[in-house]
Amino acid sequence: MSRIAIMGSGAWGTAIAISLARRGGHQVALWSFDADVAEAMRTRRENTTFLPGFNLPNAIQVTEHAAEALQDAEIVVSVTPSQFIRPSFEAFVPHLNSGQLLVSATKGIEDRTCLRMSEVIEQVLGRHGLVLRCGVLSGPSFAQEVAAGAPTAITVASADPSLAARVQRDFSSNSLRIYTNDDIVGVELGGSIKNVIAIAAGIVTGLNLGYNSNAALITRGIAEMTRLAIACGGRRETLSGLSGLGDLVLTCTGSLSRNRTVGQELGKGRGLEEILAGLGGQVAEGVRTTSAALGLARRHGVEMPIAEQMEAILMHGKSPQRAIEELMVRPGRDE
Secondary structure, X not given: OEXXXXXXXXXHHHHHHHHHHHHOOEEEEEEOOOHHHHHHHHHHOEEOOOEEEEEXXXXXXXXXXXXXXXXXXXXXXXXXXXXXXXXXXXXXXXXXXXXXXXXXXXXXXXXXXXXXXXXXXXXXXXXXXXXXXXXXXXXXXXXXXXXXXXXXXXXXXXXXXXXXXXXXXXXXXOOEEEEEEOOHHHHHHHHHXXXXXXXXXXXXXXXXXXXXXXXXXXXXXXXXXXXXXXXXXXXXXXXXXXXXXXXXXXXXXXXOOHHHHHHHHHHOOOOHHHXXXXXXXXXXXXXXXXXXXXXXXXXXXXXXXXXXXXXXXXXXXOOHHHHHHHHHOOOOOOO
16 A cells, blocks of 8 residues: 555645555545645535545545645655746655655746756755656646546656556546556656647647648657657657557547647637636646747757647737648648
């Protein structure tokens, strides 16, 4: 039995907690930053704010106190939105210890620094003289389907084989299959940048451009993701796997994708602020990741034309139709 702390009560964090509790054999704590959300979950045994319709098993201890969630935790799973990772871990540090295993399950890149989430966490911990063994959990996984027990396969990546094996053993169930990988860079960047491409795929759908356009977008999107991952030290084959192509296809085609939904509504002519306000407090990570991914690409001299057009739409109000037209008239090149 493992004591596992899920730090973040959004849809994905809640789904992980439900999956672990349903599997059995663990003590699971689910931490929420919002005390009202935590109280509602304790009272109703349901996360009506971020993952309605799914019962929270009694094995899940819900708390708004980080110290309570982290006390005696053997595995700490970080699932807070990317923009809150740094301040969250500054608050978590007093309650962490070097014997714990850390698993980052947030898909994003930090705005100012262009750091991956595991790098942000390691930087915060390092400033306090703390080192934790770290892994990354990613792959094609809509929270609603994981909570419902639909068969799902994802990846845990770590430079520490024993950590990857521990997470694989403790998290796997008859509905969740965990593969191991040692390419943290490729897994994190694949899981992050696919959200940017998913916004573009949503725009294609919102503009009613058809299946040909969407297939072309996804194919060229994986090329962009792969170029950047390799430049940053990742491996090409990782981007052909679950946290690359698998996650990209899911997020670009599935109706449950928040990033695709944002793009679709942009394609229909709605404004970004209005669209984001309609997400009910949930986060479309691709909106924030776009500029950070491009910052990383510029550091490494990597061309990312789809991401560039998405930044022009999201940050500068460019017409989605015009952005797609400019992608189509770029100079010809070999595939």
